[in-house]
Each structure stands twice: as C-alpha cells, then as structure tokens.
Amino acid sequence: MNKFDFNHPIIHSGALDEFCQPFFELSKIKTFGFIEVYQSGKFIQLESNSKIYSDLLASTFLHDLPLAILNYSQKPGFYLNEYSNVQSEIITRLKKKYHLANGIGYIDLVEDKAENTYKICHYYFSSHEDNREIVCFYLNEQAKLLDFCNHFYQRFQPLIGSLKKFDIGSEFKELFNIKFHEFINKNLQQQNDCKLNRDDNSYVFDYDSIPFNIKNIPKLGTREKDVIYLWYNGFSVHKIAEILEVSSRTIQRTFHIIMNKLNCTSKIEIINKLWGPSKGHR
Secondary structure (H helix, E strand, O other), X not given: OOOOOOOOHHHHHHHHHHHHHHHHHXXXXXXXXXXXXXXXXXXXXXXXXXXXXXXXXHOOHHHHHHHHHHHHOOOOEEXXXXXXXXXXXXXXXXXXXXXXXXOEEEEEEEEEOOOOEEEEXXXXXXXXXXXXXXXXXXXXXXXXXXXXXXXXHHHHHHHXXXXXXXXXXXXXXXXXXXXXXXXXXXXXXXXXXOXXXXXXXXXXXXXXXXXXXXXXXXXXXXXXXXXXXXXXXXXXXXXXXXXXXXXXHHHHHHXXXXXXXXXXXXHHHHXXXXXXXXXXXX
16 A cells, blocks of 8 residues: 555544544543445445554455444444454454454444445444453443444544445455345335324334333423434434434434433433333333
8 A cells, every 4th residue: 555545544543543532531442443335345444543454454354344244233233243254363363462352333324325325334342351341331331332423423424435445355245235235125114114104294103112201201392202212222313313304413402402301411311311210100
C-alpha cells in the first residue's frame, strides 16, 4: 500500500482511535472496528488500532469476512464475536499478541439509497480484559454502545463512502449472495411486522410483550411509548426513525422528552426506571 493513499482505510486509524478515546476512558473497551458490507460483496473496514489492522491486512482474514458477518447473527442486534475456522486461527494469534479478550459486536441493516438496496453495518468492540466486569459492561451498557455506534456513524459517514473497498473472495461470492438476500428479506419482514393496523396513520405495538407496563403511564404520548417499545426490542435510533417514518433527529428529541418526563439522564435509565416500578404489576 502506498503510504500516501488517503483512500485506504488504514490511513484513518489514528483519527478513529482519537475519536474513540473518550469512550475508551469511560469503559474497559480498548479497540473498536467498523465494517460496511454491500450487496455486491464489496466492503469497507475501519479499525482503531493500526497495528492490528496491518496484521489483518497481511493475513487472509478479510477473504471471507462479509460471509462470516452474515453467519454471526440472523437479525440486527448484539452478539458475541464468532469467526470462521481460518479467521479463528488469525484472531487467536492476534489476541495473544495484543492481549485482547473476547468482544461484542452489533449488526445493523441500513438502507443504501444510492444503490436502491440495503447494506449491513457491523460494529465491534474488544477489551484487554476477560473478566466479570467487562462481561457485565457488555450486557448492561448496550444503550451506551448503541449511542457510540450512532455517534460514530454520523461523524464518519461522509468519509466512509470515499474509502477503498475490499472484495469478498470469489469462491465465497455465490453463498454470500444467498445469505445476503436471506438476511435482508427476513429483517425487512420483521420491520413490516412492526407496522400493524396502520388505518389512521398510527402504529399499534404489542406493549404487553415487554416486561413493564407503559400503556397506563399518562405522561407518555403514543410516539414516546412506540419509541420505548422499539428501543427495548433492540432497534437503533435510525432504525426506529425508519419504522416510524420520521427523522433520526425527531427520535433523538423524543428520547429527550421521555427523559425529561421520567426524570432520567440516559436512555438506559429509561428502561431501568420503567422496569423497577412496574415489575410485578403487569
């Protein structure tokens, strides 16, 4: 790689690492990465640690990466990192070399308006420790992880489109195409299932399916209840905006309204506060 190739993603590892530092300081997380996969099998990868990225580029790790991502999970959301057999050997070496522990990832399905299709965004986090504290962080602070993912995507989206794209190995392309379409069709159906009985431009969600009672909280409006329902079910801010057919900024404002009404300081506190008083009073 020409060191002056500013379209190569590794050139921007330093900027990404600097962007991540405030978040790293507040958590036990030490590395962050992002992959955007397109229907063509091409993909872009950003990694906050340039040394790790250099080792990945020098290996065969990227060869089947888009297909491996589709095997992680059958729907958007959080999952524990898993790899193909070849990738596992590489990751085992890198974990030992850079003292990395197991990580957590988040997969999102995003509309690609330029290509009139969809793309899969994969965010992943790793720490230098593999203990109860970091596991508890992964399990209990997913709202913070989602907020970071949204903040990153808004900040780096203008850059991402200009970066050099990698391509999946030709021997994996046919299976990738099948898996990609299965993933999109399954999850678009799930999104459509969230739009029920839309007779008067309103949405009807099964509030009884969540473990706290939001139906009978008079201070919350219909949109606010819908946002809480979708947030609890793992949808990101921009995915909630797509489902409710409003802007992401409107959803962020709705969250601020909810936090003010419930006297909360964060999104995760909304769930904790609703869970506490309503637990056992369904």
